[in-house]
Amino acid sequence: MTSIPYIPAIDKEETYLNAGYKVRTWLLTRDHKRIAILYMLGITFFFVIGGIAATLMRLELATPRADLFQPDMYNRLFTMHGIMMVFFFLIPSIPAVLGNFLIPIMIGARDMAFPRINLFSWYLFMIGGAITFFALLVGGVDTGWTFYTPFSSVYSDTWVTLTIVGIFINGFSSILTGLNIIVTVNTMRAPGMYWFRMPLFVWSLYATALIQVLATPVIAITLLLVAVERVTRIGIFNPALGGDPVLFQHMFWFYSHPAVYIMILPSFGVISEIIPCFAHKRIFGYEFVAFSSFAIAVIGFLTWAHHMFVAGISIYAGITFSFLTFLVAIPSAIKAFSWTLTLYKGSVDLKTPMLYATGFLGLFVIGGLTGLFVATLGIDVHVHDTYFVVAHFHYIMVGGAVMGYLGGIHFWWPKITGKMYPEWWGRFSAFTIFMGFNLTFFPQFILGYLGMPRRYASYPEEFQVLNVLSSAGASILAVGYALPLAYLLWTLKWGKDAPQNPFHASGLEWKTSSPPPPENFEQQPIVEDGAYAYEKIPLPPR
Amino acid sequence: MNPYTAHLQHHFRDLEQQREASTLGMWTFLATEVLFFGGLFLGYSVYRVGYPDAWTEGSHHLKEWAGAINTGVLLCSSLTMALAVRCAALRMTRQTTWFLLGTIALGFVFLGIKAIEYTLEWREGLVPHFKFDMNRYAANPALGNRVQLFMSFYFIMTALHATHMIVGIGLVSWVAYHAWKGRYTDNPTWVEMTGLYWHFVDIVWIFLFPLLYLIR
Amino acid sequence: MNETFRLFPRSASTFAPKVDAVYFFQIAVAAFFTLLILTLVIYFSLRYSRKRNPHPEPVKTSYKTEIGFIVALLSLTMVMCAWGTRIYVEQYTVPAGAMEIHVIGKQWMWKTQHPEGQREINSLHIPAGRPIRLVMASQDVIHSFYIPAFRIKRDVVPGRYNEMWFQATSPGQYHLFCAEYCGSHHSAMIGSITVMEPGAYQQWLAGTPADEPPIRAGEKLFTQFACNTCHGQRAPTLAGLYGRKVTLTTGETLTANDSYIRESILNPSAHIVAGYPPIMPTYQGQISEEQLLNLMAYIKTLKDASTQPTQ
């Protein structure tokens, strides 16, 4: 695909990893690859925190009464869970880890456009995370991750303000990551890397970056207003003083609905790399998959009030937003079928990343289709704020986005660390997670339609059987997630060395050594061909 | 070192690419700023449509003269900033520095007038929560609450704008220092970027002025 | 309510079968697409495995296929959209002549009151087969009145009325939940809805000590707050106001509905009736949600002699 000469992986070659061992060579690095590793450590920490909160919640929900924790404690747990998982794990996950690491390499650049800003945004992320984590530890917050007013701005007597400060700071980290990605992709592409030669991973992250840049400032200002209202007691969102709580919801969801696409689009990108690689074949309908990312990014901004169908918005607004929500499902459908049809007449190899990718596909489709249930007005009036919604978004965020992230981590692990992951354990973990996941979250659809509201520390007894199933599934899921954490760490010391291109994949990142040198390429690559030119990469004889 | 590459960071191919990246980065940043202020403008508009009486009432308490003068001051500062950028592009070091200093001075004038305004408003008891004279609205506390709402928006919007001004003055000072040292003779990008930011802050004020001060 | 395990909620209102129908339709669509993709993925992975098919062949798509696909899916989703919308409009449009019940939500209980004055806490008795309209207000944060068996919920937002209606079909006891997170004891803000045969309901009403009915309480408040000192003399008569077109000093006309009357009392300066001076004092902060509901109930009963025949 390109004219870089093949560089054999010689021992002692300089890589970004052995370019310096002192702590400050990491903490003051401007190398996008090292910053990606820093991010990976950060989000893994926050994921485990969020996961522990989830585990405690599921334990509490194993019995109908609020016996393990007081309701106040339970409320703090799900708030902590939601905030940690959304703002500090999933939103930065793929863009800041895999995106940071791969985008410059995939487009043949030496670094991100603004390396210093890149490092700065990691610090913002860590500072924001530390502040929020501190607030959650010392006193906790009990508003839910949605911070609905006037509860959050007037009534809650927990550490809302500090938490908001942390999220506010983290928001700027997200904006700066997006900004860096946009500018890098626009201006730093290697000679010959035209837009329609870019891998779809870059396309999706570019679309994600647009959302990050255009939506995040609105949540920043919204949360700022809540904080101001808490401190000064002026009634911006407090009806007692003339404010409108529903205005808060509009402003919150103007960000938070597009934000769900910040969470899923990067996974779409990962899947669009993995599936062609393990089918060893061009992706089906490249342009359509590329454009559908943009369609999602744009239409995704038009649907936010579908979270407010029962909040007392006007009936006309409800109908408008329902209609627009259905539109956004179409580009996702294009992608789902493009991935499926890529397998057709391919040469499919079910290695670990591919197992994660197929798991993603199945679970995302269920999550997305149940999104259509809740977009249907009549149904949403019944299932809004019940476990049906909880199941919907976990299918997409855990079954979809997290599966995609893990698939990507396995796929590029050889490139990032220079070590192979253990294949058998990899497949086993993918399988465990898939099973545990379904057992955890499928019963929640049934619970939701039965009418069990979310954010309930206690519930009527007739719901217990399904809740116990769900809790049992959650423990399998926890094991499933602990596995990769353990064996991937293990490979760092004992893993097999990875060749330059272990999966016979196309893409510039496989044209440089594993792990890559600090400058990514020995020479400036010149691109002569579009992405996914798999017909030019021979498969080794079996 | 070749003077042409002195300012080229290692990961860019050439200065043109670097300049393109900075420009695009700045415009992207300004786009986020538009939406940052946009959230406030939305809140402002919803309540303005909802409570026209309170909004008119609140607006009458503001010092129109101060707002108007400040608009003029900012427009002047935009002119000096634009001229500074022009001089930098023409490599006129001395003039660049002077125009930048002029911009800083005008920035301070703006902040000074704003401070006077805030002081007057404090004296008149127009600051929500801290010093708001509800007696004025004893007959109609509901209206009083809504005027407070207006004043809250006024203070939050202008304070946020002033914060941007302060950051801007800091940036311009930094750039002026380097311009004076002759660091931009080969690459005026920094002056241009600071200029973009400064003009943007000006634009925000161009909207704030009629929206806050001129409601009839 | 002491029931055991079940997989599908009971259905006890006229909405339930309608919501269930579109739900089943969605299940069918979802099952179809999920199974389709699942089958294809499994089949392709086996049929075109690396062992069986070592030489992949490219497959191309065309604009025609993609556009056809988009159009097909679009029409399918539009069916869902239209179907859901029809139910939604019905769920949130209150029919005329419904029996009116007042609901007040506060941290963490539901207070309800019947037209005849009976009050209940965390429970509500209603007759089957009759449309019932709930006028709901909150004293503090947002709550949400949710009856799964009726497939209906609506947020109760402080600072305004949100209304909701339903018609129960089968007698029995059903869950009432607060569905919007509202603080510490959100999960304890639950109760029961008892649906009774109309006759049994009348008996229940008779056997339950009644507070003053809202209308009578409102009548008292009307003198207590001295409304009567102005209205009918210096101020417009309130007789026949409800549902009437009102012309304002600004020249606009609007219909006097619940929210209009509520606002007239709390914030009279927001809209001044043409031909009258803006002298009415605000009652904001002096009147509770309950009193307000009572006043409104009373004002609605004031019939205008001239409009009576048409009503």
Place this chain on the structure above:
Amino acid sequence: MAHHIPTIRTYLIVFATLMILLLLTVLAGHLHMGRFNHAVALTIAVGKAVVVLLYFMHLRWSSKQTWIFASAAFFWFGILMTLTFSDYLTRGNRPTQSIISPAVVPQGQQSEAVSQSKTP
């Protein structure tokens, strides 16, 4: 780096235009045009902003890419406003009846709630 450098004359003309527009806004603010005041003030503001964007910020001589990014910001702001107002303006009686309904929590209960909570 061949990019356009406008003349001083251009800048002075632009500046004069801006000052005239400023004068116009202030004057228009004192005319009583009813609802049009609002529209006039906003139109002038948009005019001023466009002039600043085109000349001082060099948009006139910038690449298409810069145009796209600059307009995207305003386009998205438009989405925020339009769709939010699609709710507010279709609620209940429009437009005189307050689109946001008034408050009713008796003051006593309100302060009780406020005193309960502290802000760490």
